[in-house]
Amino acid sequence: MIILEFKAKGQESQYSAIDEAIRTVKFIRNSCIRLWLDNKGTGKSDLSRYSKILAKEFPFANELNSTARQAASERAWSSIVRFYDNCQKKVPGKKGFPRFQKLARSVEYKKSGWKLSPDKKSITFTDKKGIGKLKLKGTWDLWRFDKKQINRVRIVKRADGYYVQFCVAVNVKEEVEHTGEMVGLDVGIKEFYTDSNGHSEPNPRFYRKGEKRLKFYQRRVSRKKKGSSNRKKAVNRLSRQHLKISRQRQEHAKRLARCVIRSRSVGFAESNDLVAYVRAACRRQDLRVKNLVKNHCLAKSINDAGWYQFRKWLEHFGTKFDRITVAVNPAYTSQNCSECGEVVKKSLSTRTHVCECGCELDRDHNAAINIRNRAISTTGHVGTWIINPNASGDLASTVLDSGQVQQVESMNEESPRLMTGECQPIS
Template identity: 75%
Template structure:
């Protein structure tokens, strides 16, 4: 399953119709959530039936395609199911009780309510919202796929315009020749990562480099009168710069992950809980700017696509243990060189990368994504609730058109 994204072009009245459709989706989703709060124990199918009741009671809801209303109800049920799942797993802290949505940025259609042109360079939405025909611009070859393979179409609003996404059911696996190489990766703030061969990848720090410009746009927002048109324009300009930074960070992580996976048969990395790491307010900005989560997400995706082994290793003591003799050499974060009594002298991150690879080599022969816990028995522990390691990343479906 892959997601193809195109920039959508239309007229002003069409954009207003898209905004109205998005507001209707938010209304249906929040109404379904209110029904669940007032009547605990109802199922997913009860929410789908409630969409028909909303269409009868409200004219603006009936104008939206029925499958789009069902997709909105599914959004409500996904938040409910996630809450129940967290309660059953006894996740510590807040369980994520479903909340009413304040901002909505997309409307999703299933296999009805839209029609592609014969050349597949435009799409027409046929419901009563009046969106009409939108031109599509992108680098994907949509004509290669049959319409039956397109399971859903989604309109997404972003700061720089509107986009149309197609969910296509297609096998994305590729077969590569064995690379006869394995690698361990230790991510950091000074360097983006250091591998077990001692090679480093510089950290681009996209947010830090664009922070000066962000402050400039933020000052322009604060100087405008609240509720004015000029303030909305200034907010849009600020949001577009944020979007540019996030896109560059995502593309950087994507390209590095693809290169690493293609050139190695086994890739080992740390099973970091970024959500917990950013609680350190001194390092939170730098950690978020590094994009470790995006990098791991793409590593696992390309590992599945190219049939490579990706292994998530418990990071405990990878920096303290000696990669040569295994002796514990305690060091602070400011100590960047590992020096052991056995004569081993390496960079701190290089030593950690070797330890990560050594812990992961026990999974040779297994394919897919594994999480390794260095217990005394040396057993493999997958990401099950009882394993002590909670799975952090789901499978990814979207790729860059230039990959």
């Protein structure tokens, strides 16, 4: 499954119709949440039926395509299911209780409500919202895929315009020869990651570099009168700058993840059959990012690193190229010696690991070796793909039906540059 995204070009009246459709989706979703709150035992089918009732009661809801209304009710149910799952798993802290949506950015259609042109360079939305025909601008070759492969179509509103996304059912797996190479990764703030081979990738710090420009646009917003058109323009410029930084961070994580899966380190031609990383450094529920960012000295740098995006792309490319990705327990990976296993206590300010056995390595390099060794003890010999259930590590699932919805929900989208072989999901 892949996501193809195109910039949508149309008239102002069409953009207004898209905004109206998005508001209708928000209304249906929030109404379904209210129904669930007021009626104990409400299920998914009840929410789907309620979307039909809303269409009969409100003319503006009836103007939206029926599949788009169903998708809106499914959004409400997905938030409810996520809350139930977090309660059953006893996730510490807030469980994500479903809330009413204030800002919506997309409307989603299923198999009906839209029609592609024969050359697949434009799309026409056929419901009564009046969106009409939109031109598609992009480099993806949509004509390569049959219309039957397109499961859903989504219109997304961003700071720099409107986009049309196509969810295409296609096999993205590629055959790559196994090499038996294994690598461990230790992510951090000073260096984005350091692998077990000693290679380190610098942290680009996109937010830090763009902070001066962000402050400039933020000052311009604060000087404008609230509710004025000039303030809206200033807010849009600020949003565009934030969007630029977000895209830079996303593309950086994507490029590095592909290079790690396909090569031993950036610049090498060999591929890695096993990639191990610290579970606590890349997984939200293990890392407790909300707790880490309470440290005001490191909060900005932690948020700017983008560890979780990097982990998601590692798992995506691991699935695509049929490679093992393993998240290991982070306990004592920095303290234990990678040579003899002795505990060498050190503070965060100590950047060099020195052991009595004669091992002297960079702190992150030593941790990366320990991460790789733990992954090997978890998965067994890579060549035979043996899983050891008694080992002290967690095998990260890279299967779409594994139940880790949050890990794969946006990882089906790839940059057009990936299709050309360069090292580089729905948001």
